[in-house]
Amino acid sequence: MSDKKIHFKIITPEKIVFEDDVDAIYAQGLAGSFGVLPNHIPFMASLAVDTASIENNGEKIKFSIIGGAFQFKNNDAIILTEVAERDVDIDTARAKLAIERAEAKLGSAQSQNEIKAANAAIARAMARLKAASKN
Numbered sequence: 778m779s780d781k782k783i784h785f786k787i788i789t790p791e792k793i794v795f796e797d798d799v800d801a802i803y804a805q806g807l808a809g810s811f812g813v814l815p816n817h818i819p820f821m822a823s824l825a826v827d828t829a830s831i832e833n834n835g836e837k838i839k840f841s842i843i844g845g846a847f848q849f850k851n852n853d854a855i856i857l858t859e860v861a862e863r864d865v866d867i868d869t870a871r872a873k874l875a876i877e878r879a880e881a882k883l884g885s886a887q888s889q890n891e892i893k894a895a896n897a898a899i900a901r902a903m904a905r906l907k908a909a910s911k912n
């Protein structure tokens with residue numbers, strides 16, 4: 778493995794969710810999934826409500842990423858997003874309850890806005906469950 782690392786930050790309006798040097802970054806863009814290794818050419822992508830992950834010295838860490846943007850340049854990478862959680866910080870019981878609540882709302886929805894909000898809540902919770910899963 779090369780000595781070169783990527784300096785990577787995940788930032789929300791509230792906090793820095795992650796900041797470290799990593800060997801690789803994988804994320805889900807609106808146009809598909811992508812991976813970035815050191816010395817990649819400059820790159821930007823809009824992010825899906827899904828997961829991202831890093832590898833560092835053989836360790837893998839996953840994150841739920843609630844949309845936002847990814848930028849890479851000169852081995853500096855950043856994800857700017859409204860909300861993100863690191864795998865170990867995700868409360869899976871809370872995410873499952875959020876899905877149950879949203880599914881009940883979908884069942885009784887009276888407007889497109891209600892349907893949209895419930896589907897968005899389900900997408901957030903699914904991203905959290907995916908990030909918290911071991912594989």
Ligand code: ATP
Pocket residue numbers: 843860861862866867868869871872875898901902905
């Ligand atoms: P809920 O209905 O459970 O609040 P939500 O999708 O509406 O879920 P958000 O508005 O996206 O929640 O996030 C509000 C705050 O709660 C954020 O700081 C987010 O990181 C945190 N959060 C939401 N769900 C979880 C979870 N399952 N585990 C850990 N943190 C969570």
